[in-house]
Amino acid sequence: xxxxxxxxxxxxxxxxxxxxxxxxxxxxxxxxxxxxxxxxxxxxxxxxxxxxxxxxxxxxxxxxxxxxxxxxxxxxxxxxxxxxxxxxxxxxxxxxxxxxxxxxxxxxxxxxxxxxxxxxxxxxxxxxxxxxxxxxxxxxxxxxxxxxxxxxxxxxxxxxxxxxxxxxxxxxxxxxxxxxxxxxxxxxxxxxxxxxxxxxxxxxxxxxxxxxxxxxxxxxxxxxxxxxxxxxxxxxxxxxxxxxxxxxxxxxxxxxxxxxxxxxxxxxxxxxxxxxxxxxxxxxxxxxxxxxxxxxxxxxxxxxxxxxxxxxxxxxxxxxxxx
Numbered sequence: 001x002x003x004x005x006x007x008x009x010x011x012x013x014x015x016x017x018x019x020x021x022x023x024x025x026x027x028x029x030x031x032x033x034x035x036x037x038x039x040x041x042x043x044x045x046x047x048x049x050x051x052x053x054x055x056x057x058x059x060x061x062x063x064x065x066x067x068x069x070x071x072x073x074x075x076x077x078x079x080x081x082x083x084x085x086x087x088x089x090x091x092x093x094x095x096x097x098x099x100x101x102x103x104x105x106x107x108x109x110x111x112x113x114x115x116x117x118x119x120x121x122x123x124x125x126x127x128x129x130x131x132x133x134x135x136x137x138x139x140x141x142x143x144x145x146x147x148x149x150x151x152x153x154x155x156x157x158x159x160x161x162x163x164x165x166x167x168x169x170x171x172x173x174x175x176x177x178x179x180x181x182x183x184x185x186x187x188x189x190x191x192x193x194x195x196x197x198x199x200x201x202x203x204x205x206x207x208x209x210x211x212x213x214x215x216x217x218x219x220x221x222x223x224x225x226x227x228x229x230x231x232x233x234x235x236x237x238x239x240x241x242x243x244x245x246x247x248x249x250x251x252x253x254x255x256x257x258x259x260x261x262x263x264x265x266x267x268x269x270x271x272x273x274x275x276x277x278x279x280x281x282x283x284x285x286x287x288x289x290x291x292x293x294x295x296x297x298x299x300x301x302x303x304x305x306x307x308x309x310x311x312x313x314x315x316x317x318x319x320x321x322x323x
Contacts (some may be wrong), residue, residue, distance in 0.1 A: 003164050005156060010034065010173035013129045021171055022136035025050075029168035030057055032145035032159045033133055035125040037098050037178045037199045038152040038286070039159050040069065040142035041167065042133070045079075048110040051141050055112075057166040060148040065115030066141040067100050067123050067182070071134035076122055079109055079139060087187050089208055096126035098178055098199025102186040113141050119188035129173045144181065145170075149226045151286040154179050158290055179283040180315055185212070197315035227293045229255075229300040231323040240264055240303050244271075247299045255297040257288055264303035272297065278309070283316045289323075 008017045021031045028050040031042050041058065043050035045068045055062050070076055073091065076083060080103040083091075087101055105120035114120050125131065134140055144152040147162040156172035163170075183198035185205060194202065194214045206212060234240040244267050247254045255272040258264050266273065274292065277284045292300050302320065309317050 001165055001168070003160070003167055004169040005160070005172055006169060008129055008171050008173050011128055013132045013171075013173070015132075017171070018129070018132045018136060021133055021169055024168045025133070025137045025140065028053070030054060030166075031133075031168055032153075032156070032163065032170040033130055033142075034156075034171065034173040034176055035069075035127045035130045035142075036176060037125075037180060037182050038154060038176055039145040039156070039170075040125075040130070040140075041145035041159075041163070042069070042140040042142040044137060045069075045113055045139040045141040046108075046110070048112050051110060051112050054141065054143065057163060058143065058146070058148045060143065062112070063115050064143075065117060065121060066113050066143050067121040067184075068109070068113060069130065069134055069140045069142050070122060070124050071131045072124075075134075075139050079106055079120055079122065080104060081106060084187065086192070086209070090185070090187075090205075091124070093208060094200055094204070095124040096131065097124070098126075098180075098182040099123065099205070100182045100184045100196075102184065102188050102195070104188050119186070121184060123182055127173070127176075129171055133171070151225050151227065151289045152181060154284075154286055158286070161290070175287075177282060178312070179286060180312060180319070183315070185209070186215075197318050199312060199315070201311040202314060203310060225289065225319075225323055227289050227300075229289070229292050229297045231289075231300045231302065233302045233320060233323065234304050236304055237264065240301070241267060243301055244268065247301070253296055253298045254301060255292050255299070256301050256303060258303040259305060276302075278313050278316070280311055283312065285316060285319060 100123040102121045145159045153159045154176045178199040181198045183200040184196040257274045259276045259278045274288045
């Protein structure tokens with residue numbers, strides 16, 4: 001298969017390009033497209049045949065459910081048994097945006113989308129390209145557009161590195177904005193719970209839901225990212241210095257990942273240093289992991305990070321601790 005790459009305006013996507021991509025989706029093909037979080041790998045949500053291709057392309061375990069992306073509330077009503085008041089409040093406040101909501105599903109949603117469960121996860125992305133595509137095709141099932149276990153893709157180049165020749169097309173609208181996957185909240189049970197920390201800070205979610213449990217057992221099921229660089233996360237300043245001395249002594253190609261929250265002591269100024277963005281609404285972690293791998297970094301050394309981070313950085317820390 002030859003994968004097609006189409007540049008598209010991220011703010012005002014060209015109708016003819018979106019129509020071409022929509023035609024592929026409707027023809028039971030896979031198309032990668034940008035969202036505000038990461039690039040998604042899209043298939044027609046109503047087609048089991050199309051969705052099966054997602055699992056094959058990614059090497060994703062078949063029991064893992066997929067999120068269904070919508071562009072309007074009317075589409076949600078066709079997918080779930082009902083929209084409870086709490087879900088309506090969340091949708092009104094945070095959609096479109098980086099929040100996925102799990103609700104009891106209609107039986108018409110293919111079982112492979114739901115992972116065999118009686119519920120379905122839904123998200124309304126805010127990226128203009130994603131919305132334009134879904135407007136034409138209807139609901140799209142879409143996990144991240146990467147091989148299973150690899151860092152999520154933030155650019156079309158990241159998608160190409162993993163899925164070139166495996167999917168029909170990629171809509172290239174440049175880098176995504178947030179750089180972490182969506183937050184997932186499960187409203188399908190009596191007790192609401194967060195299944196994944198992500199692009200919507202937990203603190204903002206709690207403004208609507210009150211105190212809500214984070215199900216760390218479900219978080220632990222998230223894949224550990226696989227890169228060719230060995231990742232070492234230092235626990236304190238002494239460990240950080242000792243690790244630098246050891247790996248430099250071993251003549252290994254070393255790089256350091258450092259945040260601006262601390263001033264870690266770097267003993268060799270010729271070592272590559274990646275600045276980890278701890279901003280309030282975005283992350284460059286996945287770009288760092290892929291860039292380091294591309295230039296052949298053997299050891300990726302993380303300087304000590306505070307463990308009491310809040311906002312999106314709480315989700316970022318969770319991802320780092322799984323490296």
